Amino acid sequence: MRISGLAERTGVPVATLKFYLREGLLHAGTATARTQAVYDTTHVERVRLVRALTESAGLTLGVVREVLTVLDDPPTSRHELLGAAQHVMLAREGARPQEHAELSGGPSAPAADPWASRAAELVAARDWCAEDDPLVARLADQLRAADAAGIDLTDAHLAALAEAADTVAAADVASVPAERAGAVRQVVVGTLLTDPVLLTLRRMAQQRASAGVERTD
């Protein structure tokens, strides 16, 4: 198959495929001449993977490149695998917004960061990841953002989110195949692509739940 065939099979314009080749998102085909190369099913799969990660999971091409690197050269230890998966997670939607100076000038200056400690407590209660894991800092940022927006997240509400996360994670882990390469793919790609699914299901469930609670205003 030549590049036009790859374009046909994937629905991606030739110009875009050339761009992916240049950007290293797609491995080169087997050259048959100076200006000719053939592509196979591995190319079709890779293009479809790139499109799924950008269109469905909303990743930037830079992050997609990192994901592909991990898939092509799977980490040896389980720990490294999860680390890689989470590194990608952290890269989602831009890096952390470098601490903007919360100039104290208000009536009360917070002694210690209350969101950081709340995040740490939650993690400790569930015996989840390490206290110094970057995910904890991220969670603290997200809680701080919610508070800044005037949303107060009750302990019960947060606990429900944690409970749901446990349910999902158990199923995630159960779905991981035995062989290493497949495992990496399943964890990294599977998680990234089911993130939006989870959010969509949440919206659907909200409709049902709110219909059951006909409030009397």
Added chain:
Amino acid sequence: MRISGLAERTGVPVATLKFYLREGLLHAGTATARTQAVYDTTHVERVRLVRALTESAGLTLGVVREVLTVLDDPPTSRHELLGAAQHVMLAREGARPQEHAELSGGPSAPAADPWASRAAELVAARDWCAEDDPLVARLADQLRAADAAGIDLTDAHLAALAEAADTVAAADVASVPAERAGAVRQVVVGTLLTDPVLLTLRRMAQQRASAGVERTD
């Protein structure tokens, strides 16, 4: 407070605040002269809301504007409220990728869309939203993307995601305050800002879950 005070209190540059004013993301201050206006706490709150929605929830300014419109002019019926919330959800991460012609040319042309029916089945089983709800189409797109990327999502895995969604939705609905304006804010903004929290918790829970399953390769 003048614009520089607003900038100080929110940590957002004056230039950006002026931009928000021009774009209609921030209501004008009360003018005290031709080239002077004062801002109050409602402005501080609004700026913090805009930043939370863009930085934490990852919304574009266009979508943020829609959210603000809903908050400023709350829909009267509960149904409209959820509709508005979901409209925003659908606008997340760009509109649906207009159906790219999946040129049939392969050996087998699929009779009916298997992902659409799977999505419909799931919704029907849980008695969630209507079958023709745009969310169902979105879910189908997401399932299709996962499949195209070589991820096969088992019924058990999908069921776990649905179960988690139910858990979260129940807590979401329970957290809604009685008065209308607060309810809209809680549902729309609260959901948008806890979406990333849920995904972060999922990653944390995955670490814990995988640590418990030391597999023998």
Added chain:
DNA sequence: CAATAATGGAGAGTGCTACTCTCCAAAGTC
């Protein structure tokens, strides 16, 4: 075997988003 089409490769240009910068005259501050 000559006319036409497709290919790989690389540079430049496009459209969109979210700012960021520069000006300006009027208003406030020291």
Added chain:
DNA sequence: GACTTTGGAGAGTAGCACTCTCCATTATTG
């Protein structure tokens, strides 16, 4: 009364994801 700040508007910038244009080969077709 010099200096700074403000509101307002236009223009410029940076990053992202393409998309377009060229061009010297190859490949295909009549």
